[in-house]
Amino acid sequence: MSPLLMTLVLLVGLGIFARTMYRKILLLTALEPADRFNHIKDRLKNMVVIALGQKRLVGRKKERASGIMHALIFWGFCVLLIRSITLYGEGYVHGFQLPLLGESSILGYLYIALKDIMEGVVLLMVIWAFYRRMVVKPARLHNTWEAYLVLGMIGVLMISDLLYDGSRFMLITAHGNPVDLHFFNNSTFGQEFIWTPVTVLAGNVISGFSAVGLERVMVLMFWVHIITQLVFLNFLPLGKHFHVITSLPNVFFKSLGYPHEKIKLLDLEDESVWEDETLGVNHLHQLNWKQGLDLYTCTECGRCKEVCPTYVTDKPLNLHDFNDTLKAELYANADNLIHRAGLARTLTGDAEADAKTKEKMAVFKSEKALVGDVIALDTLWACTTCRACEQVCPVTIEQVPRIIAMRQGQTLMQGEYPQELNTAFKGLERNGNPWGIGYDKRADWAEGLDVKRMADDPNVDYLLWVGCAGSFDDRTQKVSKALVKILKAAKVDFAILGTEEKCTGDFARRTGNEMMYQAMATENIETLNNYKVKKIIAACPHCLNTLKHDYPQMGGHYEVIHHTDFINQLIADGKIRVKKSLGGALTYHDPCYLGRYNEIYDAPRNVLNNLSSQGLSELPRHGTESFCCGAGGGRMWMEETIGSRINVERSREIVQEKADTVAVGCPFCLTMIEDGMKELDKDEQIKTRDIAELVAEHLA
Amino acid sequence: MKILTTVKKVVDVELNIHVENGAIMEKGLQYVINAWDENAVEAAVQLKEAHKAETTLVSLGSGDNTDIIRKCYAMGIDNAIHIDDPALAKADSQIFARVLQRVYEAGDYDLVITGKQAQDTDAGQAGIMLGEFLGIPCVSNVIEIKVTDDTHIQVSRLGDAGTEIVDLTLPAVVTVSDSINEPRLPAMRGIMMAKKKKITVMDLAGLGTSFEEVGGTARKSEIVEFMAQEKRKGGRKFEGDPAEITAKVVQLLVNEAKVL
Numbered sequence: 001m002s003p004l005l006m007t008l009v010l011l012v013g014l015g016i017f018a019r020t021m022y023r024k025i026l027l028l029t030a031l032e033p034a035d036r037f038n039h040i041k042d043r044l045k046n047m048v049v050i051a052l053g054q055k056r057l058v059g060r061k062k063e064r065a066s067g068i069m070h071a072l073i074f075w076g077f078c079v080l081l082i083r084s085i086t087l088y089g090e091g092y093v094h095g096f097q098l099p100l101l102g103e104s105s106i107l108g109y110l111y112i113a114l115k116d117i118m119e120g121v122v123l124l125m126v127i128w129a130f131y132r133r134m135v136v137k138p139a140r141l142h143n144t145w146e147a148y149l150v151l152g153m154i155g156v157l158m159i160s161d162l163l164y165d166g167s168r169f170m171l172i173t174a175h176g177n178p179v180d181l182h183f184f185n186n187s188t189f190g191q192e193f194i195w196t197p198v199t200v201l202a203g204n205v206i207s208g209f210s211a212v213g214l215e216r217v218m219v220l221m222f223w224v225h226i227i228t229q230l231v232f233l234n235f236l237p238l239g240k241h242f243h244v245i246t247s248l249p250n251v252f253f254k255s256l257g258y259p260h261e262k263i264k265l266l267d268l269e270d271e272s273v274w275e276d277e278t279l280g281v282n283h284l285h286q287l288n289w290k291q292g293l294d295l296y297t298c299t300e301c302g303r304c305k306e307v308c309p310t311y312v313t314d315k316p317l318n319l320h321d322f323n324d325t326l327k328a329e330l331y332a333n334a335d336n337l338i339h340r341a342g343l344a345r346t347l348t349g350d351a352e353a354d355a356k357t358k359e360k361m362a363v364f365k366s367e368k369a370l371v372g373d374v375i376a377l378d379t380l381w382a383c384t385t386c387r388a389c390e391q392v393c394p395v396t397i398e399q400v401p402r403i404i405a406m407r408q409g410q411t412l413m414q415g416e417y418p419q420e421l422n423t424a425f426k427g428l429e430r431n432g433n434p435w436g437i438g439y440d441k442r443a444d445w446a447e448g449l450d451v452k453r454m455a456d457d458p459n460v461d462y463l464l465w466v467g468c469a470g471s472f473d474d475r476t477q478k479v480s481k482a483l484v485k486i487l488k489a490a491k492v493d494f495a496i497l498g499t500e501e502k503c504t505g506d507f508a509r510r511t512g513n514e515m516m517y518q519a520m521a522t523e524n525i526e527t528l529n530n531y532k533v534k535k536i537i538a539a540c541p542h543c544l545n546t547l548k549h550d551y552p553q554m555g556g557h558y559e560v561i562h563h564t565d566f567i568n569q570l571i572a573d574g575k576i577r578v579k580k581s582l583g584g585a586l587t588y589h590d591p592c593y594l595g596r597y598n599e600i601y602d603a604p605r606n607v608l609n610n611l612s613s614q615g616l617s618e619l620p621r622h623g624t625e626s627f628c629c630g631a632g633g634g635r636m637w638m639e640e641t642i643g644s645r646i647n648v649e650r651s652r653e654i655v656q657e658k659a660d661t662v663a664v665g666c667p668f669c670l671t672m673i674e675d676g677m678k679e680l681d682k683d684e685q686i687k688t689r690d691i692a693e694l695v696a697e698h699l700a
Numbered sequence: 701m702k703i704l705t706t707v708k709k710v711v712d713v714e715l716n717i718h719v720e721n722g723a724i725m726e727k728g729l730q731y732v733i734n735a736w737d738e739n740a741v742e743a744a745v746q747l748k749e750a751h752k753a754e755t756t757l758v759s760l761g762s763g764d765n766t767d768i769i770r771k772c773y774a775m776g777i778d779n780a781i782h783i784d785d786p787a788l789a790k791a792d793s794q795i796f797a798r799v800l801q802r803v804y805e806a807g808d809y810d811l812v813i814t815g816k817q818a819q820d821t822d823a824g825q826a827g828i829m830l831g832e833f834l835g836i837p838c839v840s841n842v843i844e845i846k847v848t849d850d851t852h853i854q855v856s857r858l859g860d861a862g863t864e865i866v867d868l869t870l871p872a873v874v875t876v877s878d879s880i881n882e883p884r885l886p887a888m889r890g891i892m893m894a895k896k897k898k899i900t901v902m903d904l905a906g907l908g909t910s911f912e913e914v915g916g917t918a919r920k921s922e923i924v925e926f927m928a929q930e931k932r933k934g935g936r937k938f939e940g941d942p943a944e945i946t947a948k949v950v951q952l953l954v955n956e957a958k959v960l
Contacts, residue, residue: 271896412888419882430714430732439730440716515891
């Protein structure tokens with residue numbers, strides 16, 4: 001077309017883009033390190049399945065249609081990337097063709113056909129997207145000018161390219177190719193336009209133009225397309241559409257092995273961390289670069305808030321605002337953060353020499369407190385750590401570890417946390433349980449049940465980890481007893497730790513009290529390792545999660561099995577027999593730490609289907625999209641004073657499903673749902689039962 | 701203003717206390733800071749925060765009290781003294797009050813704040829005796845302390861008839877009720893930083909006195925024997941028709957419990 005103009009346009013367009021990206025990457029490098037360059041194969045696989053394959057958009061039953069819409073636009077864009085290179089080439093060389101994709105190869109023809117169809121499809125999807133935003137208006141969507149602008153640009157890109165090709169088509173076929181335009185022509189595969197029906201259609205739309213008119217349209221559309229594309233590219237990093245660029249790397253760098261980044265094991269013995277106040281996240285620069293990339297990538301699609309138990313019950317935690325606010329703060333402080341990081345790299349480790357540098361670094365601290373000014377306290381403490389947001393996020397943003405790190409900053413450094421937690425912390429400190437009941441009463445529930453203690457027989461096959469609720473809470477003690485009944489019926493060789501067991505520290509860790517968590521974990525691991533415990537049956541998903549995923553960080557390595565999983569195995573192995581005698585409608589509430597954290601969905605269902613005469617019926621929100629009971633993340637020990645109550649919201653859903661029995665597999669869920677039923681005055685009609693209780697009642 | 705506050709390490713009464721042959725069995729016991737003393741420490745720290753005050757803590761006893769003292773440091777206490785003398789294992793309230801008197805005299809304090817009693821013995825005497833021995837005013841069961849000026853405070857105490865408001869000239873002793881405040885749980889950072897703070901440990905000789913001199917040899921009271929508390933028997937639960945249950949309960953109250 002015009003090498004000079006093309007060079008100019010590309011230099012300006014790509015130059016500004018490169019500069020923007022350099023700044024964005026520089027900002028990420030100013031943040032804390034995160035080790036995300038291992039297991040490349042697994043990472044590539046995630047990228048292919050989740051990002052390229054659009055798994056969480058297409059795979060989610062709810063909103064599958066709009067998921068497919070997004071996927072088609074995305075895939076269309078992927079196809080068009082190659083086309084862009086050809087067009088850049090056309091700027092320099094008349095009739096430019098890419099090797100392998102030229103007219104001599106079937107691939108070239110297949111590509112133009114695919115590109116043609118995809119342009120048509122993307123255009124339709126864009127029209128649908130406009131309609132959806134303007135007429136359907138899904139509640140989770142933020143309707144911003146940016147969204148319309150981007151949709152508009154995508155539309156322009158498709159239309160301009162189709163009209164460019166369409167005018168070529170008309171010039172070639174209707175006007176005898178007056179300007180000697182090149183087009184694919186091959187004796188085997190035929191003429192280019194046989195393969196491009198959408199282009200032909202576009203050509204027909206402008207068939208009324210004269211040859212000169214068509215030529216003008218062609219040149220105009222070519223440059224409109226190129227310039228829109230470069231403007232689009234430069235516009236992306238400025239707003240939420242940055243995800244177009246960052247989603248792939250963000251998914252590539254996502255956590256592996258555990259659903260999100262494990263809570264960092266803090267070195268509390270190091271005096272400097274207390275003096276310099278470096279524990280947790282109290283300042284922007286304490287975020288790691290992956291957390292920064294998460295913020296870049298947030299698409300503000302609002303799926304997170306839609307599934308968030310706190311948002312649904314009118315609490316101030318609105319995850320996409322949370323991300324947006326942090327991102328804005330990150331950008332606003334970009335220069336400071338980059339300067340600060342530059343200085344931090346010059347630290348020598350020598351206290352005297354470093355003192356001056358640290359003084360300079362302090363200047364670059366943000367004026368606003370990260371928690372308090374930027375993120376409100378109520379927002380930070382609302383989270384139940386249920387992971388519904390993370391499970392549903394199409395670009396795998398990890399909200400919970402960031403929230404916990406910020407809580408660590410508050411609890412450890414500032415001493416700012418909901419004061420109701422004090423009672424539970426005190427109980428933990430003195431008696432190893434959040435209720436603060438005397439530790440010596442821990443095994444009272446087992447009196448008369450003839451349950452062995454590890455101290456008496458450390459060679460048993462399994463340790464039964466009872467947990468604080470199972471030990472001290474009247475209601476949950478019944479679950480412990482039922483479980484003992486089942487284990488005895490199956491002749492399982494097991495013992496409990498009795499008064500030697502302490503809280504795993506789960507709630508302390510998730511409320512940011514790493515110190516108390518580590519105190520609990522140290523003592524428990526010492527006890528467990530002394531007895532050379534290998535296999536643990538845990539009756540609480542929170543205990544399970546902590547024993548299984550947190551304790552290895554501190555030298556505790558055990559095979560941990562949830563009781564529902566274990567019971568399921570006992571039934572499968574014929575070690576216990578159950579009757580299908582549970583009448584009435586039965587439903588199941590998935591505990592977050594069992595489902596989303598440990599992916600145990602089937603075992604509890606199998607067990608229940610073995611008991612229920614009419615089979616298990618699912619709640620609307622179940623499985624990976626189960627709705628939290630409201631007690632996770634230490635919320636069990638805090639007041640819920642803002643908005644409506646999460647447990648009541650969940651209980652209402654159960655009531656609406658006309659269940660007679662709701663089964664759970666977690667002591668917190670048991671308490672919360674049962675309380676919710678009482679609140680709705682339905683506790684007489686709808687029984688909340690742990691799976692162990694139901695099994696014990698229906699043993700054959 | 702210089703404030704002296706006292707803390708005692710006591711047996712955690714949340715636990716079952718096992719008694720054999722009239723003595724408490726050590727096994728399985730754990731020790732905690734006396735809850736009322738925690739209120740006293742909190743009150744002292746609050747006064748320090750609101751006014752210019754220096755707070756000193758004294759703990760008496762035999763053995764290591766580091767853990768509870770560190771906790772008070774973390775709450776915001778400035779100095780700590782631990783009088784560690786094996787002889788104090790046999791002390792009663794009066795002896796403790798005498799020792800506190802010596803501590804008070806060795807410093808230049810304006811106000812002494814103690815818990816109104818200790819969770820283990822529930823005697824509630826040491827603070828009041830201290831006031832008596834020092835010949836300075838003492839108010840017990842205090843629920844509020846207000847500083848009037850450098851030499852006066854006004855306190856509210858829970859009396860039998862209601863709240864009594866008392867003006868006090870310093871120096872004075874107040875013993876506080878648990879409703880005076882909600883003791884803070886020290887910030888983790890405070891706890892870690894408190895590890896570095898020095899605790900002054902001395903025995904009675906170090907304090908310039910002796911067990912005899914504080915009345916140890918002429919003890920006025922002695923614990924002779926401990927007895928285990930009788931376990932409360934579980935109640936009985938009746939289910940069914942309210943009328944039938946009422947009749948049954950009345951029967952039982954007449955025949956079994958013999959209260960009607």
